[in-house]
Amino acid sequence: xxxxxxxxxxxxxxxxxxxxxxxxxxxxxxxxxxxxxxxxxxxxxxxxxxxxxxxxxxxxxxxxxxxxxxxxxxxxxxxxxxxxxxxxxxxxxxxxxxxxxxxxxxxxxxxxxxxxxxxxxxxxxxxxxxxxxxxxxxxxxxxxxxxxxxxxxxxxxxxxxxxxxxxxxxxxxxxxxxxxxxxxxxxxxxxxxxxxxxxxxxxxxxxxxxxxxxxxxxxxxxxxxxxxxxxxxxxxxxxxxxxxxxxxxxxxxxxxxxxxxxxxxxxxxxxxxxxxxxxxxxxxx
Amino acid sequence: xxxxxxxxxxxxxxxxxxxxxxxxxxxxxxxxxxxxxxxxxxxxxxxxxxxxxxxxxxxxxxxxxxxxxxxxxxxxxxxxxxxxxxxxxxxxxxxxxxxxxxxxxxxxxxxxxxxxxxxxxxxxxxxxxxxxxxxxxxxxxxxxxxxxxxxxxxxxxxxxxxxxxxxxxxxxxxxxxxxxxxxxxxxxxxxxxxxxxxxxxxxxxxxxxxxxxxxxxxxxxxxxxxxxxxxxxxxxxxxxxxxxxxxxxxxxxxxxxxxxxxxxxxxxxxxxxxxxxxxxxxxxxxxxxxxxxxx
Numbered sequence: 001x002x003x004x005x006x007x008x009x010x011x012x013x014x015x016x017x018x019x020x021x022x023x024x025x026x027x028x029x030x031x032x033x034x035x036x037x038x039x040x041x042x043x044x045x046x047x048x049x050x051x052x053x054x055x056x057x058x059x060x061x062x063x064x065x066x067x068x069x070x071x072x073x074x075x076x077x078x079x080x081x082x083x084x085x086x087x088x089x090x091x092x093x094x095x096x097x098x099x100x101x102x103x104x105x106x107x108x109x110x111x112x113x114x115x116x117x118x119x120x121x122x123x124x125x126x127x128x129x130x131x132x133x134x135x136x137x138x139x140x141x142x143x144x145x146x147x148x149x150x151x152x153x154x155x156x157x158x159x160x161x162x163x164x165x166x167x168x169x170x171x172x173x174x175x176x177x178x179x180x181x182x183x184x185x186x187x188x189x190x191x192x193x194x195x196x197x198x199x200x201x202x203x204x205x206x207x208x209x210x211x212x213x214x215x216x217x218x219x220x221x222x223x224x225x226x227x228x229x230x231x232x233x234x235x236x237x238x239x240x241x242x243x244x245x246x247x248x249x250x251x252x253x254x255x256x257x258x259x260x261x262x263x264x265x266x267x268x269x270x271x272x273x274x275x276x277x278x279x280x281x282x283x284x285x
Numbered sequence: 286x287x288x289x290x291x292x293x294x295x296x297x298x299x300x301x302x303x304x305x306x307x308x309x310x311x312x313x314x315x316x317x318x319x320x321x322x323x324x325x326x327x328x329x330x331x332x333x334x335x336x337x338x339x340x341x342x343x344x345x346x347x348x349x350x351x352x353x354x355x356x357x358x359x360x361x362x363x364x365x366x367x368x369x370x371x372x373x374x375x376x377x378x379x380x381x382x383x384x385x386x387x388x389x390x391x392x393x394x395x396x397x398x399x400x401x402x403x404x405x406x407x408x409x410x411x412x413x414x415x416x417x418x419x420x421x422x423x424x425x426x427x428x429x430x431x432x433x434x435x436x437x438x439x440x441x442x443x444x445x446x447x448x449x450x451x452x453x454x455x456x457x458x459x460x461x462x463x464x465x466x467x468x469x470x471x472x473x474x475x476x477x478x479x480x481x482x483x484x485x486x487x488x489x490x491x492x493x494x495x496x497x498x499x500x501x502x503x504x505x506x507x508x509x510x511x512x513x514x515x516x517x518x519x520x521x522x523x524x525x526x527x528x529x530x531x532x533x534x535x536x537x538x539x540x541x542x543x544x545x546x547x548x549x550x551x552x553x554x555x556x557x558x559x560x561x562x563x564x565x566x567x568x569x570x571x572x573x574x575x576x577x578x579x580x
Contacts, residue, residue: 111489205323216329
C-alpha cells in the first residue's frame, strides 16, 4: 500500500481534487437549478404515477437477492468458501447492479406512451425523469440500508451505527455512479436496453477486476467503484468515494439535461448549429 | 418449401440489418472488445510473472483430499514449450470472463426481438401475410444468433490476436476448442433461449426485464452446476456450467480436491448438443403457442 500511495500522490491526487471541485460545482448548479424550478412550479408532483410507472419488480428482486445471499452466507460456510462472499460484501454486490439496471429501464424515449402529450404539459418533462429517479433511489437505498443492518447483525458487529456508516460508504457511491451511467446512456441513446447493457459490464469489470486493474494501472484509483478501504490511506479513500459519487450525480444531471430539449426527446435530433446545417441540406428546394 | 426458405432468408437478412441499424450489434461489440482488450493489457504483468521462470512438473502427491504438484525450473530447451503452455492456461482461464459476459449481455440485448414487432403494431400486419409462424420464429431466432455470432467472432479474433502479440503465442488448437465448445455455444444458446422465452411478451420493457431475470438466474445456475459429480441436468443447465467447470476448475491446477469429477472434451461436446436440443424443443413449443394464437 505504501508504494501505491507514493506512486499516486505524484500526480493523480491534484488531478482528482480538480475533478472533485469541477464535479462539485456541477452538482451545486444542478441542485440550485432544481430548487429554483420547484419553487417556480410548486405542487406539481405526481409521485404515485411515477411509482406505478417504475414498478416494484426490480426492487423486489434486489431485496430478494440481498436477503437470500445474506442468509446463505450465514447458513452455509461452504458457500462463503466457494464464492469468497462475506455478509459485508452482499449489499455492495447486489444493490448497485440492480439499482443501475432499474435506472437504465426508468424511461425509454422511444417506447414511452403518450410522450407528445407529456411534452405539451406546462410541467417540465425532466420532472418525470427526476420523480422516477427519486422513487428508484428511495427504494434501493432502503433495501441497501436494511441489507446492511441485516449483514451487520449476522456478522455480530458490536457498534451498529459506526458499522452502518462504514458499510454504506462502500455501496452508496457505486449505486449513485451506476444509476447515473444507466440514466445518461438511456436518455442519450433513447433506448433503455443500451443503458442496461453498459451498466452490467461496468459493474462486472469494477467488481471482479477492479483490484487487478489497480495493480497494473494505479492511476485509475479515483474511479475505482469498489475500492477497498485498506488499499489506500483514509484521506485518499474518502477522495475516491466523493469522486465516484459526484461523477454519478454529474452523469445523472447531464442525462436529465438531455430531456430539456424537446426536439431530442421527440425525434432524437437536436437543434445544434451542426445538426441544423445537416437538416438544411436535405430540405427540398 | 422453396417459398419458406426464401421467406426465412429474407427475415434473417432484414432482421440482421435492423440489428445493425439500431446499433444493437455495436452495443454488444464495443463492451466485449473493450473488456477483452482490458483483460489482455490488465493481465499482462500477471502473466509476465508466470512466464518468467517456466516450471516443469516432476511429480504429484496426495495430501489428504488435495493433489499437490512438485515443480522445478525448466531447462532452456523446454522453456519455449512451457511458456506456450502457461500462456494458453491463462488465456483459457479467461473463458470464465467471456462465459459470464455472454450470459449477462446477450439475453438483455436480444430479448425484445419479437415483442418489438408487437409493440410497434407490425405483428398484426405480419399475421395478414402468408408467413407461417414457424418461419417467422425461425427467422428471428437465426437472425439473433447471427448477430451474437458476429459480435463474438470479432471479439474472439481481436482478443486472440492481441494476446498473441502482447502476451505470448499460445496453443492455437486449444484456443479454437474453447471458442467452439465454450464461448460460442454459451453466447448463441443463451441468445436462442431468451428470444424464444420472451416471444410471448406484449411489450419491449417486459421482454427486457425477462432478459435481465434470465441473465441473473443464469449466473446463479452456474453455481448449481459446479458440483463434485456431473449429473444429467448439468448438460441441460442453460448457464452451461460444464464449460465453466472444464476451463476454470480444470485450468486452475493443484488445489482442486481429487474427489471432483473433471469434465472431458467429449462431455463438453455433449453439453453443446443438449443445448441445441433445448432450443429446438423450445422453438417447437413456442411455434405451437403462436399457431394457437393465430387460429
